[in-house]
Amino acid sequence: MGKIFSLFLTAGIIALGVYFSGLFTGKSVPQNLSGLEIPHIRSNDVIIPHSAYTLSYNEEHEQANWVAYELTREELADNFSRNKMRFKPDPDVPTGSAEDDDYRNSGYDRGHLAPAGDMNFSEQALRESFYFSNISPQQKRFNSGIWKKLEDLVRDWAQTYGSVFIVTGPVLEKNLTYIGRNRVSVPRYFYKAVLINNGKQPPGAVAFVIENISSKAPLRNYMITIDSLESLISLDLFPKLDDSVENRIESKISLNYW
């Protein structure tokens, strides 16, 4: 949208303020609970904390670089109706997020990054999950197929291990096709990094990268190390996580699921 210098300066100052205030408020910033920090921040990234997740907004692609949050066993609830929720622009994105018109008749789903199903413990959290800053264009058969299967798997892990830290988002490349007036990029791939650091066992982590198309392949075909994912997206997802964890796929995780 607006590319005037002063606008960027204002946006930057707001973003910094939001970011630093977020460091000291509640669970929206995962590092308070994990000691592992939120993903590495590039100078032009706008970091936006919401009540139950934190995101980095990419204005060029009109969607998040990443969305990060902790999901606990206690949060696995089904308290509110998602059918009452509306997708809406994120009021906290200084440059304006994508909007409903961008997706209408595009042929693509409004695909959640932080799933609505992970945010159903709080009406506010669920409502915020419908902000377009948490949405990316996804093929329907991807969103309701392999991607949903991965979301279900992560919820299973939250139940099993008590707590998981999740960083998820689109792989934003140059020259992607786009939809809508705001030119929302259509990602070719999506990723999800999952860290289990519940204090009861050594930290373990694994990542998935899956193409934005229909797939019937087992999820383990898409498992890679955190290191590999970080190289792919040029981002340090878990700045304080030990390299020995980042460069192996946690065996306990992979053994349980195909």
Place this chain on the structure above:
DNA sequence: TTTGATGT
């Protein structure tokens, strides 16, 4: 479909 969506 208990989910995750579209469209009016």
